[in-house]
Amino acid sequence: VRDLRQALRRPLDIDGEPFVIECSIGLASAPSDQLASLLASSDLALYEAKRGGRNRDELFSPSLANKINAEKQLLQELKTGLRAGEVVP
Structure with missing residues (x-):
């Protein structure tokens, strides 16, 4: 990941203007x-x-x-509670 980030940090020249790419990366492994x-x-x-x-x-x-x-479950429960009038905004 470090090598990828270093490669992306090198500014690209686009019409004489430096352009730097930033990215977020999610890593996982599986069979x-x-x-x-x-x-x-x-x-x-x-x-x-x-x-x-x-x-x-x-x-x-x-x-x-x-x-x-x-967090997703809590959010869903809050939405359900709001619709049912069990939670007041």
Whole structure:
């Protein structure tokens, strides 16, 4: 990841103007026969990297998945409660 970031930091010259690329990266690993799992895991890691600020990388872990899934569940419960009049904005 460090080498990729260093390569991207080198400014590109576009019509005489320097242009620097910044990116957030989500990293994950999975067996080669589990492409869907790999994509889902790297997407969660990317979401967390972006949430943490610009130009970051995040490595997927089960605890990260648990944290994000708990937040999604809470958000869904709040939406349901608002619609049912159980929560007042």
